[in-house]
Amino acid sequence: xxxxxxxxxxxxxxxxxxxxxxxxxxxxxxxxxxxxxxxxxxxxxxxxxxxxxxxxxxxxxxxxxxxxxxxxxxxxxxxxxxxxxxxxxxxxxxxxxxxxxxxxxxxxxxxxxxxxxxxxxxxxxxxxxxxxxxxxxxxxxxxxxxxxxxxxxxxxxxxxxxxxxxxxxxxxxxxxxxxxxxxxxxxxxxxxxxxxxxxxxxxxxxxxxxxxxxxxxxxxxxxxxxxxxxxxxxxxxxxxxxxxxxxxxxxxxxxxxxxxxxxxxxxxxxxxxxxxxxxxxxxxxxxxxxxxxxxxxxxxx
Amino acid sequence: xxxxxxxxxxxxxxxxxxxxxxxxxxxxxxxxxxxxxxxxxxxxxxxxxxxxxxxxxxxxxxxxxxxxxxxxxxxxxxxxxxxxxxxxxxxxxxxxxxxxxxxxxxxxxxxxxxxxxxxxxxxxxxxxxxxxxxxxxxxxxxxxxxxxxxxxxxxxxxxxxxxxxxxxxxxxxxxxxxxxxxxxxxxxxxxxxxxxxxxxxxxxxxxxxxxxxxxxxxxxxxxxxxxxxxxxxxxxxxxxxxxxxxxxxxxxxxxxxxxxxxxxxxxxxxxxxxxxxxxxxxxxxxxxxxxxxxxxxxxxxxxxxxxxxxxxxxxxxxxxxxxxxxxxxxxxxxxxxxxxxxxxxxxxxxxxxxxxxxxxxxxxxxxxxxxxxxxxxxxxxxxxxxxxxxxxxxxx
Numbered sequence: 293x294x295x296x297x298x299x300x301x302x303x304x305x306x307x308x309x310x311x312x313x314x315x316x317x318x319x320x321x322x323x324x325x326x327x328x329x330x331x332x333x334x335x336x337x338x339x340x341x342x343x344x345x346x347x348x349x350x351x352x353x354x355x356x357x358x359x360x361x362x363x364x365x366x367x368x369x370x371x372x373x374x375x376x377x378x379x380x381x382x383x384x385x386x387x388x389x390x391x392x393x394x395x396x397x398x399x400x401x402x403x404x405x406x407x408x409x410x411x412x413x414x415x416x417x418x419x420x421x422x423x424x425x426x427x428x429x430x431x432x433x434x435x436x437x438x439x440x441x442x443x444x445x446x447x448x449x450x451x452x453x454x455x456x457x458x459x460x461x462x463x464x465x466x467x468x469x470x471x472x473x474x475x476x477x478x479x480x481x482x483x484x485x486x487x488x489x490x491x492x493x494x495x496x497x498x499x500x501x502x503x504x505x506x507x508x509x510x511x512x513x514x515x516x517x518x519x520x521x522x523x524x525x526x527x528x529x530x531x532x533x534x535x536x537x538x539x540x541x542x543x544x545x546x547x548x549x550x551x552x553x554x555x556x557x558x559x560x561x562x563x564x565x566x567x568x569x570x571x572x573x574x575x576x577x578x579x580x581x582x583x584x585x586x587x588x589x590x591x592x593x
Numbered sequence: 594x595x596x597x598x599x600x601x602x603x604x605x606x607x608x609x610x611x612x613x614x615x616x617x618x619x620x621x622x623x624x625x626x627x628x629x630x631x632x633x634x635x636x637x638x639x640x641x642x643x644x645x646x647x648x649x650x651x652x653x654x655x656x657x658x659x660x661x662x663x664x665x666x667x668x669x670x671x672x673x674x675x676x677x678x679x680x681x682x683x684x685x686x687x688x689x690x691x692x693x694x695x696x697x698x699x700x701x702x703x704x705x706x707x708x709x710x711x712x713x714x715x716x717x718x719x720x721x722x723x724x725x726x727x728x729x730x731x732x733x734x735x736x737x738x739x740x741x742x743x744x745x746x747x748x749x750x751x752x753x754x755x756x757x758x759x760x761x762x763x764x765x766x767x768x769x770x771x772x773x774x775x776x777x778x779x780x781x782x783x784x785x786x787x788x789x790x791x792x793x794x795x796x797x798x799x800x801x802x803x804x805x806x807x808x809x810x811x812x813x814x815x816x817x818x819x820x821x822x823x824x825x826x827x828x829x830x831x832x833x834x835x836x837x838x839x840x841x842x843x844x845x846x847x848x849x850x851x852x853x854x855x856x857x858x859x860x861x862x863x864x865x866x867x868x869x870x871x872x873x874x875x876x877x878x879x880x881x882x883x884x885x886x887x888x889x890x891x892x893x894x895x896x897x898x899x900x901x902x903x904x905x906x907x908x909x910x911x912x913x914x915x916x917x918x919x920x921x922x923x924x925x926x927x928x929x930x931x932x933x934x935x936x937x938x939x940x941x942x943x944x945x946x947x948x949x950x951x952x953x954x955x956x957x958x959x960x961x962x963x964x965x966x967x968x969x970x971x972x973x974x975x976x977x978x979x980x981x982x983x984x985x986x987x988x989x
Contacts, residue, residue: 294639294640294641294644294647297640297641297647313646313647313650314650314653314654317640317647317650317651317654318650318654320639320640321636321639321640321651321654321655324636324639325632325635325636325639325655327632330657332659361909364777366791371791372791372794374790374791374794377794378794381797381798391798391799394798395798469904472905475624478657479626479628479629479657481657482632482654482655482657483653483654483655483657483658483659484654485659485660487660526934526937566933
């Protein structure tokens with residue numbers, strides 16, 4: 293493995309993000325090639341965390357744009373500060389300024405409210421990490437606009453002219469695949485799919501994020517959640533949920549999983565009524581037994 | 594592992610390998626563009642070429658290999674990249690590209706859906722934004738000839754009747770398939786709508802900062818996406834012609850309509866609805882749909898839809914319409930479970946049932962009662978008048 297990728301992996305782990313080789317490789321390549329990184333995967337597998345860790349690694353600012361339906365340019369890019377503009381117009385009236393001079397004044401940078409995209413482009417102290425979260429929630433029209441920004445890293449504001457990126461930001465785009473995102477945007481980005489972690493990786497994550505959890509408990513939790521994910525659930529629990537659950541169990545001073553505690557705290561990982569009903573006490577006991585047996589087999593072998 | 598050694602630029606040998614890999618992927622139906630290959634080449638000079646796993650990871654990242662294509666990639670990678678290494682990889686063969694009931698290859702399907710409706714004349718007409726608010730709900734009687742058609746049960750309709758019904762079907766389709774978006778667009782100042790501060794202010798400069806008129810903005814009406822699931826089994830045969838006419842109307846107005854027929858199997862028929870003459874279309878369908886008007890297994894077919902198409906085709910903007918009598922010969926628990934999943938994703942789920950027109954109708958058919966808790970609306974669909982009564986329910 294290339295030294296830089298290996299180092300990146302280690303650096304991310306030091307910041308609490310247990311990456312695997314494919315994540316480290318993707319981040320390395322996105323940084324080297326200067327391309328946005330499109331990250332797909334189920335909710336809670338750590339897509340957003342990549343951007344956080346990246347910004348900490350680079351010692352730069354994380355600028356986040358949360359997408360939602362109806363997101364438009366005035367929320368994502370810029371907006372004029374209307375109250376200030378109106379105030380200025382009133383004041384100018386009294387002083388008898390010409391219309392042209394006034395227009396120049398109120399449509400200047402001082403009256404511009406920078407939204408995340410513009411802020412990422414105009415950041416002076418080195419490139420920012422721009423996280424465009426859940427792009428699949430935005431409208432297709434916005435996706436098309438975003439494509440333009442990510443291609444040229446410049447935007448045009450009619451009143452001001454074209455603003456070019458001072459430093460091209462590192463861009464992470466995430467998607468939960470609630471809808472297919474357009475091919476053009478997909479082509480613009482490098483691609484990373486994050487699957488649910490295997491038991492070993494999940495144990496490593498738990499050990500790193502929940503220091504209070506013993507090796508044995510972390511293993512049992514990881515195997516139990518792995519067993520849950522193998523079932524036909526409406527919402528499969530992600531790593532974020534596993535971490536919450538491990539924290540809850542630590543708070544309850546559990547050293548091992550037992551069916552009663554699991555049943556009482558399962559709301560940390562199972563967040564759908566239908567899924568919860570599909571897990572009667574007998575099923576939970578079975579999963580707990582399997583998780584603990586796995587620990588025994590691991591210790592014996 | 595005797596790959597070309599790390600060097601400053603990608604060697605010829607490396608580029609040849611890359612080109613062979615890309616073409617193998619294309620043959621397997623994985624779309625790889627030239628720009629992807631260029632990215633891949635740029636990536637290859639930056640990684641450790643001696644590490645096959647790293648090469649694989651870098652290629653997957655730069656060639657944008659999605660999980661669904663992973664098996665194809667592994668195969669192509671093993672064949673074109675590792676062949677010289679004399680170490681055959683025991684990767685599992687890729688799953689078949691298409692499920693048993695689907696006639697359109699999965700990879701081509703989105704393309705087919707995008708292009709077969711590409712006739713610009715089929716585009717939904719640009720509607721003035723305020724129209725849906727002012728449009729009558731369709732309860733008013735039209736011409737007398739139309740009135741006749743209104744109460745004629747669909748099973749008695751011939752092709753001429755269907756043609757006469759087209760305007761009403763179109764209107765119904767438009768109501769069903771449009772909705773207000775959440776974006777704002779500017780409109781004429783006389784129109785109703787929210788104040789648009791940005792444009793108002795801009796305009797006020799002409800009058801010395803005095804806001805004489807307020808600019809307005811509204812949320813435009815957008816064509817929604819539709820998924821239509823038509824039961825074509827024996828008990829529905831009499832209605833199938835009408836259903837198809839309805840499906841065609843929907844396709845005319847909706848931005849994206851996907852149509853499936855089901856009886857014992859689920860078949861994606863979107864691509865065949867472009868045919869202009871209903872008779873030709875019906876004949877084609879009969880040929881293509883296995884066991885047209887045979888028995889029904891609604892549960893299995895809905896479950897197949899959920900498994901293969903739900904994520905790709907249904908989102909919070911999609912209206913799902915099931916046209917069926919709910920007379921199921923299969924597992925009805927599956928009907929309920931599948932409908933629950935569909936509802937969890939869709940904007941709205943409607944079930945049109947031709948039997949529901951009978952005043953004595955109770956949704957007691959096992960399949961129907963299993964689906965009922967997961968529907969936004971169960972409505973009769975035995976004649977045009979019944980469909981018209983649907984309109985007020987479909988406000989967006």
